[in-house]
Amino acid sequence: MYPFNYLRPKSILEAQQQVRLDSESKFIAGGMTLLPAMKHRLANPSHLIDIGQLQELNAIASKDGRLVIGATTKHREVSNHPLVSSSILGLAQLANLIGDPQVRARGTLGGSLANNDPSADYPAAALALNANIVTDERIIPAKDFFLGLYTTCLNDGEMIQEVQFQIPLQSTYVKLKQAASGYALVGVFVAQFGPDDFSIAVTGVGDGVFRWTDAEFALRKKKALPPLQHDQLIEDIHASGKYRAHMTKVLLEKALTQFTQ
Ligand SMILES: Cc1cc2nc3c(=O)[nH]c(=O)nc-3n(C[C@H](O)[C@H](O)[C@H](O)COP(=O)(O)OP(=O)(O)OC[C@H]3O[C@@H](n4cnc5c(N)ncnc54)[C@H](O)[C@@H]3O)c2cc1C
Known part of the structure; x- marks a missing residue:
């Protein structure tokens, strides 16, 4: 692993300031994808901005007829939440099928979407459920968000804050x-x-x-x-x-x- 600086912001605002310290800074949430990549020297961020513990980004609620899930909500929280299973059963099923208990305890919705692995599960839910991906810069419909292999339309330092899923029958x-x-x-x-x-x-x-x-x-x-x-x-x-x-x-x-x- 290459050396890096680790920062733990106390708010979204502080995280936004820290990520702009250097063009090679990166957010880290669950670390389930980024840390293995760093260990294999496939990623070399100068600063890791740890947003995983920011409570402002961790929520599950229904708003304006949509199910809204915060970016740092863990897979396990999605799979266990009664509002998710009662409104979008497929989403709860999906979260419960990700990896293993350890991955579900740490991995996050925002990290999975930002990473856009071609074999990841959440991108399928986001696309099928006409999700809006809300960042600190804009609202991106899922159909415009995924650009192919490990690529999304996110700009450097752009933070996913929440995902709004359309509720199906x-x-x-x-x-x-x-x-x-x-x-x-x-x-x-x-x-x-x-x-x-x-x-x-x-x-x-x-x-x-x-x-x-x-x-x-x-x-x-x-x-x-x-x-x-x-x-x-x-x-x-x-x-x-x-x-x-x-x-x-x-x-x-x-x-x-x-x-x-
Ligand atoms: C053993 C193992 C098995 C797995 N199995 C599966 C599986 O079956 N299905 C599946 O879908 N996934 C699987 N995963 C991946 C897992 O779901 C990860 O949790 C997920 O891909 C990344 O989430 P994270 O929070 O850990 O992101 P991190 O590793 O912290 O970050 C990943 C990337 O997203 C960026 N990022 C993180 N949060 C944000 C944000 N809010 N805004 C903008 N950028 C952000 C980071 O900068 C980084 O580039 C597995 C992982 C492991 C290690």
Whole structure:
């Protein structure tokens, strides 16, 4: 690990000032992704600004018909909160399927979205639930936020503060786990907003999370589900692209059996 300075701000304002001390400064929240990257010398921040303990960023509430979750809310808090399971069951299910108990106890919603791992779970929920990602600079619709492999539209030093999820009629998340890490080999988030209005987001399969619009169209028209067509399928030691595409359809079928008609 390269040397770095560690700062622990007492407020959002102080964190914003500290992150601007140096262009190589970075926020750290749960540290579940950033610390391993630093240990492998894949990341070399000059200052770590620890926002993980800022209470202002940790909250779960409903506001203006949306479920609002603060950026530093831990995966475990999302999975256990009654408001999450009663309003967006799929989101509680998803949080409970992330990694292992240790990761769920430290990892945060904001850190997961900012990192945008192509096999991470939360990006699928954000996209399917038409989330707004609220930063200290602007409000970003999820459809504009994810720009592909580990890339988002966040500027340097821009802080995610909360995520506002649209509340569907019903939702579910189904995941085929990569056995060693728990990351999604395939993850499918399905949200239903009206009788024939489904939103389907897929993670683990392409170079970034994406909406499976052909399947949404088929459900709207009450047609058979099509095979998944995608240009950038992940091929790695864990699974071929063909297998991932096949399993995406299998998981969607499984997800739909969990919906009440
Ligand atoms: C063993 C293991 C298994 C895992 N399994 C899964 C899994 O199954 N599914 C899954 O989705 N994830 C998995 N993860 C990742 C985990 O969910 C992390 O919690 C998450 O990716 C990052 O969250 P964090 O709070 O730890 O972020 P950190 O590691 O603290 O930060 C990650 C990045 O986000 C930035 N950042 C953090 N917070 C903010 C913010 N509020 N605003 C702007 N930028 C911010 C940081 O600067 C950094 O670049 C796993 C991790 C491990 C170690």
